[in-house]
Amino acid sequence: MKLVWSPEKASKAYIDTVKSCEIFRESSVAEMISAMAAGWDAQMIVETWSRGGVMATSIGLAVANYHTGGRHICVVPDEDSRTEYVEAMENAGMSPEVVIGEPEEAMDGLIGIDFLVVDCRRNDFGRILGVAKLGHRGAVLICKNASSRIASDFRWRSVLDGKSRIVRSVFLPVGKGLDIAHIGATVTGGGKKGGSGKTESRWIRHFDRDSGEEFVIRK
Known part of the structure; x- marks a missing residue:
């Protein structure tokens, strides 16, 4: 199975x-x-969210979660951030789950993530991406507050574990910048040629310097 788009x-x-x-x-x-x-x-x-952050994105994610019927979890660095976040979300009539701690600890029990939003202004955003346990259907990863300079230097492959297949990545000049990557579904079973007659798949990657997009083509 893989992520399937629902326009409705x-x-x-x-x-x-x-x-x-x-x-x-x-x-x-x-x-x-x-x-x-x-x-x-x-x-x-x-x-991810830390004290003093804008709440609009969190509210938007809570709204999305209402329509998908899944789980919405926020990872915060300390108790002060948790208190401010919970109070703001409750005032908006929403109550997502909150986890406190360092990335490696906070993300440990979160398995099957298929939509992850991290803040580029947090110094540990790379660590968070590195330890995230993505779902087998694939995932969408977003770095918000990404400036064009960060986007030009940023490479998703440098912060992922190497096992994640990047289908496409793009930088969008929306707000203060969004760097987005679509991770492909996990492929089970052997891909190399064997008794079943299956042949090994080849992936060709191309990075467009003008648009900032990264394309992965399967042959």
């Missing part, structure tokens, strides 16, 4: 997020991320 869920989440984020300025990031999470029918939505 994406549309509903987008509209509901617009309504829920009316009090926030420049909520386009929240609306886009919410539509993506709902459209891919994410069952395990994980985000």
